[in-house]
Structures are given as structure tokens and as C-alpha cells.
Amino acid sequence: MPAPTSTSQFGSATIQGVAPLPAFNLTRQYQSIRNEVREAIDRVLTTQHFIGGSEVESFETEVAKYLGVAACIACASGTDALWLGLQALEIRPGDSVLTTPFSFFASASSITRRGATPVFADIDPATLNLRPDSVEAAIKRDGKGKIKAVVPVHLFGQCADMDTLLGLSNEAGVPLLEDAAQAFGAKWGAKMAGSWGTAAAFSFYPTKNLGAYGDGGCVTTDNPEMAAHLRRLRNHGSRERYYHEDIGWNSRLDALQAALLRVKLPHLDDWNGQRRYLAQRYDSLLHQAGLTEAGKLTPNDAAPIAPIRARAEAFHIFHQYVVRGLRRDDLRSSLAQQGIGTEIYYPLPLHLQQAFANLGYGRGDFPEAERAAAEVLALPMFPELREDEQQRVVAAIADFYS
Numbered sequence: 001m002p003a004p005t006s007t008s009q010f011g012s013a014t015i016q017g018v019a020p021l022p023a024f025n026l027t028r029q030y031q032s033i034r035n036e037v038r039e040a041i042d043r044v045l046t047t048q049h050f051i052g053g054s055e056v057e058s059f060e061t062e063v064a065k066y067l068g069v070a071a072c073i074a075c076a077s078g079t080d081a082l083w084l085g086l087q088a089l090e091i092r093p094g095d096s097v098l099t100t101p102f103s104f105f106a107s108a109s110s111i112t113r114r115g116a117t118p119v120f121a122d123i124d125p126a127t128l129n130l131r132p133d134s135v136e137a138a139i140k141r142d143g144k145g146k147i148k149a150v151v152p153v154h155l156f157g158q159c160a161d162m163d164t165l166l167g168l169s170n171e172a173g174v175p176l177l178e179d180a181a182q183a184f185g186a187k188w189g190a191k192m193a194g195s196w197g198t199a200a201a202f203s204f205y206p207t208k209n210l211g212a213y214g215d216g217g218c219v220t221t222d223n224p225e226m227a228a229h230l231r232r233l234r235n236h237g238s239r240e241r242y243y244h245e246d247i248g249w250n251s252r253l254d255a256l257q258a259a260l261l262r263v264k265l266p267h268l269d270d271w272n273g274q275r276r277y278l279a280q281r282y283d284s285l286l287h288q289a290g291l292t293e294a295g296k297l298t299p300n301d302a303a304p305i306a307p308i309r310a311r312a313e314a315f316h317i318f319h320q321y322v323v324r325g326l327r328r329d330d331l332r333s334s335l336a337q338q339g340i341g342t343e344i345y346y347p348l349p350l351h352l353q354q355a356f357a358n359l360g361y362g363r364g365d366f367p368e369a370e371r372a373a374a375e376v377l378a379l380p381m382f383p384e385l386r387e388d389e390q391q392r393v394v395a396a397i398a399d400f401y402s
Contacts, residue, residue: 021380021389023341024207028384029271033263040259050255059258060218062265067192069200069220071227074253075234078181078203081217082110082151084251085177085199088219088229089149091116098138099151099179100130101351101361102369107153107179108350118359119147120351122366125297126309128322128376129153129160131368132168139172150176154183154193156345156378157209157275157319158310162188162196177201181217184210185272187315194220199230204261209275209319210268212257274383275318281387282321282379283307285394291401299326299375304401308376320345324375326401332377334400340393343378 030037044055056074063072075081091097093115099107101120108118119142121134130152139147150169152160162178169176178200180186183193194200204216219230229246232239237246286292286305293303304326310316322345325331332342349369351361363370379393 018339018392020339021341021392023343023378023380025380025382025384026206026211029382032384033267036263037260040263041256044256044259047255051252053255055255055258055262056253059253059262059265062262063218064220066265066268067194067220069192069195070222070224071220071230073219073221073227073230073234074258075217075219076251076253077215078201078205078217079106079110080234080249080251081181081201081203081219082106082177082179083113084230084233084249085201085219086110086114086116086149087233088199088221088226089175089177091148095148096142096146097149097151098135098142098147100153100155100369101349101366102128102346102372103153103155103179103350104181104346105350105353105355106181107151108356111151112356116148118350118356120361120366120369122368123372124161125368125371127155127158127160127311127314128308128372129155129158130165132161132164135165136168139168147172147174149174151179152176153179153181154186156308156322157183157186157317158308158314159183159186159188159193159196161311161313162191163313166196175199181205182208182319183317184208185268186317189313195222198223199226204257209272209317210261210264213260214254214257216253216257216261218253271383272317275381276316278381278383278385278390279310279316279318279321281390282394285390286323286397289394289398291394291397297324298371299324301326305397306375318381320378321381322376322378324372325377325397326375328375328377331397331400335393335396338396340396341380344376345378346376347373349373 060072091114095116096119097111098119111118121138124131175198178197180193180200181203186193199221204212233248234251237244237248291305299306306324308322
């Protein structure tokens with residue numbers, strides 16, 4: 001695909017004859033591993049073993065080794081992983097569970113699915129992850145003993161402040177369940193996402209850094225009793241066929257998906273490394289274009305783009321490259337007209353969702369989450385993104401603000 005012509009490096013670009021640039025492209029990745037994928041599919045089809053079995057067990061072993069945890073329990077989706085984790089933590093109807101209002105719906109809906117009540121705390125304006133002092137205030141506000149678990153979300157591929165949040169959860173005497181759906185391969189300090197809490201939930205939705213060709217997820221833990229419980233819960237509460245110790249769920253990972261994920265796992269570090277390189281190049285291109293200003297957390301007329309910051313302690317894997325944009329909706333429309341795909345993660349905070357109206361929250365309760373929802377925009381990000389394509393994106397943004 002030819003690069004767009006322009007009057008300068010970041011000047012007015014024309015898109016005549018240029019193919020659309022999607023926010024995410026799976027095709028290029030597939031072409032790079034096509035033979036391995038087909039061999040894995042053929043291997044499963046030859047065995048005719050589609051539910052559980054050696055492919056799933058091998059995948060679980062490989063994930064546990066990669067993350068540095070004792071056990072990985074594969075399941076049907078990231079949403080189920082959260083629900084299974086909460087049930088294994090014995091969260092019951094009437095309990096309260098603290099989480100972020102700025103995340104995908106499942107972070108909170110999995111809590112209500114257990115019959116518990118989500119309690120929200122505001123986010124850090126720099127990273128958009130849970131803000132520890134807001135968490136501390138929420139725990140104190142609700143009173144000791146009311147909140148039964150804390151669920152931080154590692155948003156966009158960057159871990160939340162795990163040292164501080166784990167300390168707060170330990171002080172409150174409650175478990176911490178990591179929502180690591182967007183953070184497979186991320187780290188906080190020397191430890192991997194998914195190895196900090198009592199348990200952690202991952203998603204293998206196709207667009208994730210480690211994505212299946214359908215739905216999939218897993219729960220990780222270092223607790224052997226919890227791991228055994230989770231294995232029962234995902235299989236109708238059964239460890240032996242037709243004998244049921246718990247009321248569980250049908251949430252098993254297909255052998256085909258496990259085999260395909262096993263193909264991708266050895267490539268993940270390279271792909272995540274490329275995402276980190278692309279993020280640095282976006283930072284540089286946006287700065288060269290005069291669109292950003294060091295130290296600015298929110299956009300203004302002088303610097304209309306403000307990238308989300310990466311903490312020094314975080315090994316950020318950039319599941320998404322997210323910026324705050326002045327007049328975000330108009331910017332997104334302008335980019336779409338030029339064939340450039342973007343996404344908004346997330347346009348409405350969870351505390352303002354109709355489904356959670358019964359919780360009694362209102363506009364203004366979590367101002368940082370609300371401000372982020374009005375400003376965030378995810379630019380195209382996938383490991384195979386080319387430099388000329390990034391230049392095209394930045395040129396189009398510069399045109400909009402010129």
C-alpha cells in the first residue's frame with residue numbers, strides 16, 4: 001500500500017488510492033503464522049478430541065510457566081474468568097466488590113452476576129487505572145468488612161499500581177482479583193500481570209495481544225485449593241463425570257482454541273516488543289508534529305493530543321495506544337472520512353450505564369472517569385503496523401488541528 005502524499009511530513013495528506021487503515025488488523029498476523037495454525041488445527045482434527053484433553057492441559061502448563069504462577073485454569077471467556085474467580089473467592093450475594101468505573105462492562109457485570117454489588121473508585125488521570133487514594137477512601141467510606149474483594153483492571157496493557165493496591169487490600173483483609181484481560185505479558189516491577197493477586201482473570205478474545213480465533217479465557221492462581229475449585233466450577237462443579245460438588249458452569253476452553261493459542265504464545269514477546277516500539281514511534285511522531293507537550297495530562301489548544309502515560313514501574317504492552325484528544329468526536333469523524341479506523345474505550349463510564357442505575361451513582365461522582373470517557377481515542381495499533389501508516393495517522397490528526 002503506498003504512503004499518502006503530503007505537502008510536508010505532517011502536512012495535508014490525500015488518500016486517493018489508499019486502502020482503509022483499520023484500528024486493528026488480524027490478517028497480517030495470520031499470514032505470518034499460517035502454516036503453524038493449519039498444522040495445529042489438523043492435529044486437533046486428527047485426534048477428534050475437542051473439549052479439554054492434552055491440548056488444553058499443555059496450554060495451561062505453558063501459560064503458568066510463562067506467567068510464573070502455580071496454576072492456569074482455562075475457560076470459555078474473559079468474562080467467565082472474572083465470574084469464576086469471584087466465585088472461587090466465595091463472593092456472595094449482598095457482598096460489595098470494589099473496582100473501576102472506567103473499564104469494559106464485564107469488570108462490573110461479573111460482580112453483579114455473583115449477586116454482589118460493585119463499588120467504584122475513581123481513576124488516575126495519567127494512566128486511567130484505579131487510583132489508590134480513591135480506593136483507600138472508598139474502603140474507609142464503606143466501612144471495614146463491607147467490601148469483600150478488590151478488582152483492579154490493567155487497562156490498555158499497563159498494570160495498575162500493584163504494590164499500593166495489594167497493600168491496601170491486605171490492610172483491609174480482602175483478596176485482590178486482577179482483571180488482566182488486556183495485559184497478557186505486561187509487568188509491574190519484576191512480576192507479571194496475573195501473578196500479583198489471589199487470582200487473576202485473562203481474556204483471549206481475538207483482538208487481545210494473545211488472542212484466540214474465538215472466545216477464550218483463563219484464571220491464574222498460586223493457591224492449589226483454589227485451582228482445584230476453579231477446575232470444578234468451570235465443569236458444572238464436577239471433578240468426576242456425573243458427580244457434582246458445586247453449582248458450577250459450563251465454561252470450558254475448546255481444544256481447537258487451546259491449540260491455536262499454543263501456536264501464538266511463543267511469538268507473544270516479539271509481538272509485544274513490536275507494540276512497545278510502535279508506541280514509542282507514535283510518541284515521537286505526535287511530538288514532532290507539535291501535537292503534544294511534555295507533562296500535559298489533558299489536551300488544550302496548544303497541545304491538542306495528550307497520550308496516556310506509562311508508569312516507570314510498568315512494562316506496558318500497549319494492547320491499545322490511547323490518547324486524549326481535544327474535540328475527540330470531531331477528530332474521530334475526520335479520521336474516519338480519511339479511511340483511518342479508531343475506537344473509543346470507553347464512551348460511557350460504568351457508573352453511568354443504565355444497567356447499573358440501581359447503584360445510585362450520578363454524573364459527577366467520578367470526575368476523572370467521566371472526563372476520560374469524553375476525551376479518549378485509541379489509534380490504530382497492531383504489531384504489523386507500518387511506519388508509513390503511522391505517519392498517515394499523525395498527518396491526518398495534524399490536518400484536523402491545523
